[in-house]
Amino acid sequence: MSISSQVENCLTEQGIEFKVISSETVVPLHQLRSASEISASSIVTMVILEDCIGKIQLLMAANTFLDLTRICEALGRNFQGLTEEASSKLAEKHGTERIPAIPLLNDIPTVVDSSLLACTQLYLEVGDSESYLELSQQQFLKLVESAESGNYCVPAVALDIEDSSVSQINQAVEQFTTLRIQQRLEQTLEMPPLPETAERIIQLRINPEAGVGELAEVVEKDPSLAAQVVSWASSPYYAAPGTIKSVHDAVVRVLGFDLVINLALGLSLGKTVEIPTDGPHGITPYWHQAVCSAAMMEGLVKAMSPSKRPSMGLAYLSGLLHNYGYLVLAHIFPPYFSLINRYIEANPHICHIYIEHHLLGVTRDQIGSALMECWNMPEEVVYALRCQHSPEYNGENKVYSQLLYVGTQAMINHGLAQGPKKPIDEELLAELTLEPEDINAIVQRIIDGKDDLMSMARCLEK
The missing domain is CATH 1.10.3210.10 (Hypothetical protein af1432)
Incomplete structure (x- = not known):
């Protein structure tokens, strides 16, 4: 396991004691789908925010998310997240895939979510998917000694997917x-109501006797939809031989009944x-x-x-x-x-x-x-x-x-x-x-x- 030389040199120069550990050791601790909260050990991620005044970097637990309204009101700013392009450029500057959660790397004011300050052991993202930095609470506090802190983040609790009535x-x-x-x-x-074409297709789906002719008839009553289905089947992505001239061709020669009936339904709903x-x-x-x-x-x-x-x-x-x-x-x-x-x-x-x-x-x-x-x-x-x-x-x-x-x-x-x-x-x-x-x-x-x-x-x- 190795980390970016910039990350390592930065921490060493500041006298921060750390250990590099495998992500396999850490990731199970914060799988959000299996628990609403993790143990005292926390994974630390960093987001960078900006407004017309400038940028700040925020350290936060990876199983939380930033309440943007809360931090804007608390600091009297109008923040938004960095664009993906700007984030990629900053990570590239540090020789990493993503922005490391190492505030010393950037000459930007630092803010720490207060939930991290009580953690006995912390794992900092270093910008790749293979490693984390393990820091004791003492070393983490040393790392962020000049940072402001505040309660800006919300725990990402497990959701009840069944409760969707x-x-x-x-x-x-x-x-x-x-x-x-x-x-x-x-x-x-x-x-808007379910399109008439979609209603007909749904009825066709539950008819075990329905065939290519019935499907083509329903789709072709909507010229725009018929053109889209034919265009879809004609795409070089499917590499169909010859020219696709009709919905019937699209069904028989390229896509098949099952795919076309569901494709037509999806395209029809997309217009609503x-x-x-x-x-x-x-x-x-x-x-x-x-x-x-x-x-x-x-x-x-x-x-x-x-x-x-x-x-x-x-x-x-x-x-x-x-x-x-x-x-x-x-x-x-x-x-x-x-x-x-x-x-x-x-x-x-x-x-x-x-x-x-x-x-x-x-x-x-x-x-x-x-x-x-x-x-x-x-x-x-x-x-x-x-x-x-x-x-x-x-x-x-x-x-x-x-x-x-x-x-x-x-x-x-x-x-x-x-x-x-x-x-x-x-x-x-x-x-x-x-x-x-x-x-x-x-x-x-x-x-x-x-x-x-x-x-x-x-x-x-x-």
Whole structure:
């Protein structure tokens, strides 16, 4: 194990005593899905904030997130998180993958969250995924002796993913009295009705006698949707021979009935809500992310053992709609949508669901899945969306949410999506009959076909 020479030299010059330890020793202590709090030993991460006055660096426990409003009010500033590009440049300057939690490296005022000061042993992130610095409380206090401290962070407690009923969503919405909303979910959220085409496709899905002709007829009644399906099947990503001229061709020659019926359903739903223009710095455009996620799900299902494979079409649809709650969030909570995005920017180390639950009392996954339930979408898709950040979920349709979790995390780890990077549990992969090599190969195919996938996404944005 080794650490950046800059990090090592900086600590040595200041007389800080430390030990370099493997991340395998530390990571289990702060797996948020398994515990609401960790032991007295803490993992320390650092975020850098800026405003028109300048920058500050904040040291905080990795199982907490920064309450941006609280620190802005306390310090009389108007902070926001660094852009992804600026963070990468700073990490590169230190010879690390991410910004190390070593305040001495940067000539920036330091603030320490007070929750760290009572910890007897601390583990500081050094900017890579392999090592941590172990410091005693005495050495940590020496490291931050010139820093200010304050209570600025909130514990990221485990969420009850089962508690995602319509009544809970309504309760969360009704807390925001400025929205003056008091009715049932569909009315409360003022969501547009399920498109007529989507209703027809749902009816077709439950008809065991339905065939290619019926599907083509339904899709072709919506010229825009038909053009998108044909364009999708014509993409070089699928390398279909000849020219795809119709929905019938797309089904028979390229994509298959199961994939097309779910693709058409996903594309139809995508038209119900306007894509928000605001978002965290560097966020992947909605349809770009949806297309890549769908391709990832397709690859994962194909890589699984045949006896374990779920429905390709439902897996594909889950990928296509996995972030639908993001659109609904922007639609329901416009006054708070920008605030949520600013919090996400300021907390790159933690999953967005904890921030959303803190600010709204509900997450995008819960909202998206509740709406799918209202629209009588397949239960597999409902639970895939609801539990996609909870790989420990053990319900009947867990394979869809597990695949979505694996696919999303793999894309994050390879820079294809935004979020905290972390290893994918090998036991989970084994349960899905997948190998790490399978994941890497699927991601590489997406990287190699990214131009084609982006071209498909641009068709959906029109």
